[in-house]
Amino acid sequence: MLRVDVFPTHQQNGIKFRRGRALPFGATIVPEGVNFSIFSRYAASYELLLFKKKEKEPFAVIPFPEEFRIGNVFAMTVFDLDFENVEYGYRVDGPNNPIEGHLYNKEKILMDPYAKAAGGREIWGIEPDRDNLFQHRSRIFFDDFEWEGEKPLELEIKDLIIYELHVRSYTKDRTSKVKYPGTYAAIIEKIPYLKELGINCIELLPVFEFDEFENSRISKETGKKLMNYWGYSTVGFFAPKAGYAATGKFGMEVDELKNLVKELHKNGIEIILDVVFNHTAEGNENGPYISFKGHDNKTYYLLTPEGDYYNFSGCGNTLNCNNPIVRNMILDCLRYWASEYHIDGFRFDLASILSRDQNGVPMANPPLLETLAFDPILGKCKLIAEAWDAGGLYQVGSFPSWGRWAEWNGKFRDDIRKFLKGDKQVVREVIERIQGSPDLYGWEDRGTTASINFITCHDGFTMMDLVSYNEKHNIANGEGNRDGGDDNESWNCGWEGSTDNPEINFLRNKQIKNAITLLLVSRGIPMILSGDEFGNTQFGNNNAYCQDNEISWLNWDLLKENNDLFSYFKNMIAFRKAHPVLRVTRFDTCHTDTGYPEISWHGTKAWNLNYDFLTHRMAVMFCGSADKYGTEDDEFIYMAMNSHWEMHEFELPILPKGKFWHVAVNTDMPGGEDFWSQGEEKKLKDQNKILVGSRSVIVLISKNKD
Amino acid sequence: MKINFEKRKGVDIVSLIGRFDGNTASSVKDETMEQLNENTSLIINMKDCEYVSSAGLRVLMIIAKTLKSRGGSGVLVEMSEEVGDVMEMTGFGNIFRSFKTIDEALEFLQRGGEKC
Numbered sequence: 116m117l118r119v120d121v122f123p124t125h126q127q128n129g130i131k132f133r134r135g136r137a138l139p140f141g142a143t144i145v146p147e148g149v150n151f152s153i154f155s156r157y158a159a160s161y162e163l164l165l166f167k168k169k170e171k172e173p174f175a176v177i178p179f180p181e182e183f184r185i186g187n188v189f190a191m192t193v194f195d196l197d198f199e200n201v202e203y204g205y206r207v208d209g210p211n212n213p214i215e216g217h218l219y220n221k222e223k224i225l226m227d228p229y230a231k232a233a234g235g236r237e238i239w240g241i242e243p244d245r246d247n248l249f250q251h252r253s254r255i256f257f258d259d260f261e262w263e264g265e266k267p268l269e270l271e272i273k274d275l276i277i278y279e280l281h282v283r284s285y286t287k288d289r290t291s292k293v294k295y296p297g298t299y300a301a302i303i304e305k306i307p308y309l310k311e312l313g314i315n316c317i318e319l320l321p322v323f324e325f326d327e328f329e330n331s332r333i334s335k336e337t338g339k340k341l342m343n344y345w346g347y348s349t350v351g352f353f354a355p356k357a358g359y360a361a362t363g364k365f366g367m368e369v370d371e372l373k374n375l376v377k378e379l380h381k382n383g384i385e386i387i388l389d390v391v392f393n394h395t396a397e398g399n400e401n402g403p404y405i406s407f408k409g410h411d412n413k414t415y416y417l418l419t420p421e422g423d424y425y426n427f428s429g430c431g432n433t434l435n436c437n438n439p440i441v442r443n444m445i446l447d448c449l450r451y452w453a454s455e456y457h458i459d460g461f462r463f464d465l466a467s468i469l470s471r472d473q474n475g476v477p478m479a480n481p482p483l484l485e486t487l488a489f490d491p492i493l494g495k496c497k498l499i500a501e502a503w504d505a506g507g508l509y510q511v512g513s514f515p516s517w518g519r520w521a522e523w524n525g526k527f528r529d530d531i532r533k534f535l536k537g538d539k540q541v542v543r544e545v546i547e548r549i550q551g552s553p554d555l556y557g558w559e560d561r562g563t564t565a566s567i568n569f570i571t572c573h574d575g576f577t578m579m580d581l582v583s584y585n586e587k588h589n590i591a592n593g594e595g596n597r598d599g600g601d602d603n604e605s606w607n608c609g610w611e612g613s614t615d616n617p618e619i620n621f622l623r624n625k626q627i628k629n630a631i632t633l634l635l636v637s638r639g640i641p642m643i644l645s646g647d648e649f650g651n652t653q654f655g656n657n658n659a660y661c662q663d664n665e666i667s668w669l670n671w672d673l674l675k676e677n678n679d680l681f682s683y684f685k686n687m688i689a690f691r692k693a694h695p696v697l698r699v700t701r702f703d704t705c706h707t708d709t710g711y712p713e714i715s716w717h718g719t720k721a722w723n724l725n726y727d728f729l730t731h732r733m734a735v736m737f738c739g740s741a742d743k744y745g746t747e748d749d750e751f752i753y754m755a756m757n758s759h760w761e762m763h764e765f766e767l768p769i770l771p772k773g774k775f776w777h778v779a780v781n782t783d784m785p786g787g788e789d790f791w792s793q794g795e796e797k798k799l800k801d802q803n804k805i806l807v808g809s810r811s812v813i814v815l816i817s818k819n820k821d
Numbered sequence: 822m823k824i825n826f827e828k829r830k831g832v833d834i835v836s837l838i839g840r841f842d843g844n845t846a847s848s849v850k851d852e853t854m855e856q857l858n859e860n861t862s863l864i865i866n867m868k869d870c871e872y873v874s875s876a877g878l879r880v881l882m883i884i885a886k887t888l889k890s891r892g893g894s895g896v897l898v899e900m901s902e903e904v905g906d907v908m909e910m911t912g913f914g915n916i917f918r919s920f921k922t923i924d925e926a927l928e929f930l931q932r933g934g935e936k937c
Contacts, residue, residue, distance in 0.1 A: 199843030199876050257875060260912065261882060300910040360910075367875050367911045374912035 121147045123194050130165075130175045134183045135190030140447070141229025141353070142203065142255045148194040149255055151203070153227065154187055154440065155411045157217055158209040161189040164224060164249075166202045168234060168366075171247050176206075199366070202234050202252035203227065207409055213400070214422045216413035223404040226351060227253040228415075228444065231451075232369055233324040233351045239283065239297065239358030240342075240663070243328055251326070251350050251405050254366065258455055260373045265380050267457045269495045270315060272521070272564045272640060273698045276688055277387065278314040279572055280645035281345065281667065282322060282359045288668035295361035299368075299375045306382050312648060312681070313688035316385040318462055320573055321346040322372065324354040327663070329396055334593040341593055341661040345573065347464055348396040348430060350405055352448045376457050385459035387497060388452065392436060392445050393468035393504065394428035402431055414440050417475050425475050427468050429505030436469045442483045445469075450492040460497025462523070467504040470515060477508055481515055488519035499523065499567055512555030516565065524552055524566040524639065531570055531633050532581070532604035535626060537758050537810070539730040545756075549735055550714060551638030553702040562700040566639035570630050571647055574600075576657045578630060578647035581605045582623040583612060588655030591666060599658030612655060621785070622810065624650075628683050628782040628789060629756075629812045635687040636735075636754050636814065638699060645669065648684035650677040679786025686790045690779060690814070693793050694752060696739030709749045709771065711738040717753075721768040731759035732807075736768055749774075751817035757807040766804050767815070774817040776802055783808030824852055832930050834923065836866040841877035850880045854887060861893035862930040864923060868899035878913045885916045894934035898926045 123131035135150045143150045151163055164173040179189045204226060209219030226233065230253035235243065243250060286305065287297035293304045302317070309317070325346040332341050346356065360368035379386050395415075397408045400423070407415035417425040417433040424432040435441045452458045463469060470481040487493060502514040502522040514522050530544040547554040551563025571578045576587075585607045587599045608622045627650065634641045645651075646669040653659050659667045674681055691697055696713070704714040717734040718724040724733055732755075739750040751774065755765045767776055777796035782789055791797050796816055799805060807813050822839035833856050841849060857863070865881070867873075873881075881897075888895050897919045900908075908914050920926040 197843045199874055257879060259879065294906070295910070298910075303910075362907050362910055365872075365874065365907060367878075367907065370875065370878075370911035370913075374910060377912060 118146055120192075125180070127177055128175065130177060131194040132177060133192050135192040137185045137188040137190045139229075140188075141227055141231065142253065144198065144255065144257065145192060148192045149196050149198050150190065150192045152188055152190040153205060153410070155189070155207060155209070156187045156414050156440070157411060158189075158207045158219065160208045162206040163191060163193070164204045164206060165193070165196070166204070166249065166252065168200050168202055171249070198255040202249075202254055204249050204253060205410070216418045216422045218408055218412040220404060220409060223409045224249040225404060225409040226251045226406040228351070228406050228410060229353055229447070230254065230351050231258070231353050232256045232366065233354040233357060234366070236324070236326055236328070237357040237363040237366065237368070239327060250403070251324070253351075254354075256369045260370060262377060262457070265377050265457070267453075267459050267495065268380055268383065268385050269459075270385055272497055273700050275316045275385070275497075275640050276314045276691065277316045277318050277567070277640060277642040278309065278312075278645055279318045279320070279642055281320040281573060282356070283344075283663070284667045284669055285645055286669075288665065288670055290671035291669065292671065297359070298361040299359055299371045300361045302375055303378045306378060306384070309384060310382060312685055313692065314643065315383060316387060316459070317379065318387040318389060318642070320389050321349070321391050321464075322356045322359060322388060323349045323391065324351040324356050326350055326396055327358065332593065334591055336593060337591045339591070339664060342663045343661070344663045344667060345660045347391050347660070348394070349391045350396045352392070352444070353451055373456055380457065387460040387462055387499070388458055389462045389464060390449075391464045392434055393465040394430045394432050394434055397432060399424050399426070399431035414438055417471070417473065427471065427475060427504050427506030427508075428465055433468060433471075433475070435473060436483050437472050437478070437481055442486065445483060446486055446490060449487065449496075450490070453493055453496050458496070460499065462499040462501065464501055465504040466500035466514065467502055467508040467510050468506070470510070471508070475506070479515070484515050484520065485517060488517040497521065512552070516559060516561055518560035521565045521567050521640065523572070524555070524568055526555065527552065527566065527568045527637070527639070528570050529604055531630065534756070534758050535629055535633070536604060536606035537731060537760065542724075542726055542730055542733055545733065546716060549633070549637045550704065551699075551702060557702055563638040563702060564640060564700050567642050568634055568637055568639040569642040569644070570634055571644040572642065573644065574658070576603055576605055576655075577644060577651050577653050578627050579623070579650040579652045580655055580657070581630075582626040583607055583652070584655040585611060586655070587657040589658055591656060592658060592661055599656075603657060613652070624677075624680060624786070625782050625810060627680060629810065631684055631687050632754070632780060632782065632812045632814065633756070635691045636697060636752070638697060641691070643684070649674040649681050679789070682786070683789060686792055687780070689793060694737075694739065694750060695744040695746065696737045696750060696752065707738055707740040708742055709738055709740050711736075711751070713738050713740075715768070717765070717768060719763055719765050721766045732757050732763050732765070734765055748819065749817075753815040755805065755807045755813045757809065757811050760809050762806055762808050764804050764806050767802065770802075770817050773819055775799070775820065776815045777818045778813065779816050780812065780814035781808075782813070783811035822849070824849055826852075826856060829923075830927055830931060832862045832864055832927055834864045834866055836869065838869040840872045840874075841870050841880075842872065842874035843876040846874070846876040846880045849877070850883060853884055857884070857887055857891060857893060859891050859893070861888060861891065862934060863888060863893065863895035864926045864930070865895065865897050865917070866899060866923065867897055867901070867904060870904065871901070873904050873907065875911075878908065878911065882913060882916055894930065896920055896926045896929065896934070898923050
């Protein structure tokens with residue numbers, strides 16, 4: 116039946132329009148037209164500007180008549196738009212009084228904060244026309260992707276093995292051998308590889324539209340262009356990064372990303388997005404007008420009493436996350452990604468900012484975080500916080516969670532790194548980390564799954580660099596090597612950088628295997644940095660945020676060169692999947708029906724870990740009861756960790772009668788002999804003790820076979 | 822864009838010539854839908870179609886769904902590599918089976934084809 120509101124009431128130079136609907140915000144395709152709705156609390160008037168794609172001058176400028184405003188929302192339906200070929204923006208008039216926080220400027224053309232797609236940077240790296248007043252251009256998109264019955268996987272968080280990757284870095288290098296390098300589509304080509312590796316969740320660095328040319332400059336040291344490569348600087352929260360789509364030049368990035376999600380799900384792999392709500396790309400008072408600043412500066416940003424930007428993000432501004440309007444925008448945004456893109460979870464960059472009130476003060480029960488924890492549409496999404504910010508707030512272990520929020524566990528990274536390089540006095544911490552960090556998450560209905568365990572991530576050294584460099588080597592970033600962290604807890608194994616020395620290279624590979632073993636045997640959710648499984652290097656750069664070149668791009672030739680590492684990672688992932696006692700939600704350590712505790716700690720003497728003395732030698736034994744975990748038989752896993760530079764003998768705990776220790780992993784052995792795959796584990800000749808090589812890890816499992 | 826219709830060996834062939842985008846999607850949809858009856862066999866000839874936009878892909882999807890609902894079958898022929906890649910990458914790759922030539926498509930459809 117025809118609706119009565121499909122008839123225009125106004126006309127201007129052939130463009131027909133009428134009063135629109137206030138909700139939903141943004142541009143929505145409605146019968147016969149497009150509904151535009153935009154909020155501003157302090158604006159005096161609004162104009163809608165319509166452009167043909169890529170053109171500098173609008174073909175229509177339509178002022179919103181006063182009767183089109185409801186409350187603080189301006190809404191208009193425009194008829195007969197060829198919306199596929201249209202870009203739109205707004206001009207807003209209102210007070211310009213920086214001390215009061217108002218920066219309205221009616222000359223600026225602004226993107227819609229709710230734009231579902233954005234033009235202007237649709238092909239990565241094409242130098243923008245700086246004279247164009249409208250750089251980031253809102254677009255209208257069909258939300259009618261054919262999912263063919265596919266839906267989010269809803270894997271249990273305890274079973275996740277997360278793999279962090281940057282869309283462009285992952286396949287941009289020619290060695291990736293994909294058809295459209297550096298794109299969403301290319302990741303689909305790598306799905307068979309991901310399945311072989313065994314991970315079941317990818318986490319993408321930011322894919323909300325950003326400007327790779329933000330602060331772009333030429334490095335004095337290398338002469339290469341430096342870019343906003345990682346994209347932790349959002350231009351549009353609802354729009355996917357068009358430059359990551361092979362079809363971005365045709366304006367089809369929305370479908371391409373959705374198709375990636377669909378293909379991942381078909382193959383049993385979830386997808387988590389790294390989302391950046393703590394600040395925007397508009398910088399400080401000297402930054403550009405892209406959107407928020409011009410629509411309603413005072414609402415969208417945290418401002419000092421003098422009207423200056425608070426800078427808790429370290430990036431010039433701070434989004435006013437606990438303002439009710441902004442809170443709703445963030446909720447709308449996440450609901451959109453969860454429902455329209457079937458995204459399985461979100462990792463929140465500098466999430467502690469989301470817990471600050473409108474004066475920047477941390478809150479005990481931040482309404483935004485509580486809303487997200489209980490939202491019905493996000494009800495099955497994983498919520499992961501980077502639980503700190505650049506304003507000094509560090510909430511690892513204390514991030515408000517309501518039993519829903521997990522955290523990037525930075526302490527896991529630091530403690531395991533320290534232990535591996537041979538530091539003393541970290542045994543107590545390592546005990547906590549391996550158990551899933553009960554010292555951090557042992558209360559408030561949290562569990563091991565609150566801990567996202569990682570040793571490496573995009574931020575910092577790759578795993579190979581962690582064992583190849585004592586110091587960061589960030590000269591190419593053009594900041595005099597001052598950028599990037601200095602507290603890397605890395606050790607180069609005797610030589611700074613790459614070397615032909617076989618002993619050093621053997622030790623480095625061994626240290627990587629030690630690290631991934633500890634990561635995958637520990638309780639909590641493991642996260643692996645893409646490329647670590649084949650020894651990818653950033654040549655010592657621990658902050659490659661600006662490097663759109665071989666420093667960041669994964670070198671897939673290393674997969675062949677370091678195939679033993681890949682095999683080892685694959686084996687350890689399979690090992691974790693095979694043993695449910697490692698994948699738990701609760702911190703169960705106590706006695707079981709087997710007569711053994713679920714987790715016990717040992718030293719070179721069984722049942723006798725000397726916390727004060729044995730700083731480099733420790734062992735853990737997991738006992739998984741068959742009744743509790745539904746396995747065929749009770750399972751014992753024993754992991755001996757020797758971070759000392761000398762070999763040591765470990766006395767083994769005695770197994771129940773009829774069970775025998777078998778070697779699953781020995782990192783001191785050369786590639787090919789360093790692990791025995793499931794079912795092939797090798798029985799120990801001496802069931803009472805085992806020699807653990809210098810800086811080595813051995814994992815044993817119990818089997819009934821004699 | 823120009824649209825040509827012909828019938829060969831009982832099969833409807835629609836040839837799309839030019840750019841298949843938002844400007845032309847509606848007319849392609851309307852004119853093609855008029856040809857669809859119960860059990861229609863349809864070949865969409867993409868030989869001279871230089872570009873398919875998002876709106877164009879959606880029209881293909883709608884045609885496929887309509888054919889399915891009416892017990893018909895359809896295929897694409899002579900699609901350029903780029904158009905094929907775009908369809909694949911945006912999730913429209915499995916709407917229609919694709920053939921290199923009209924003859925191959927005719928043979929397939931005359932053997933009974935397959936439902937969309």
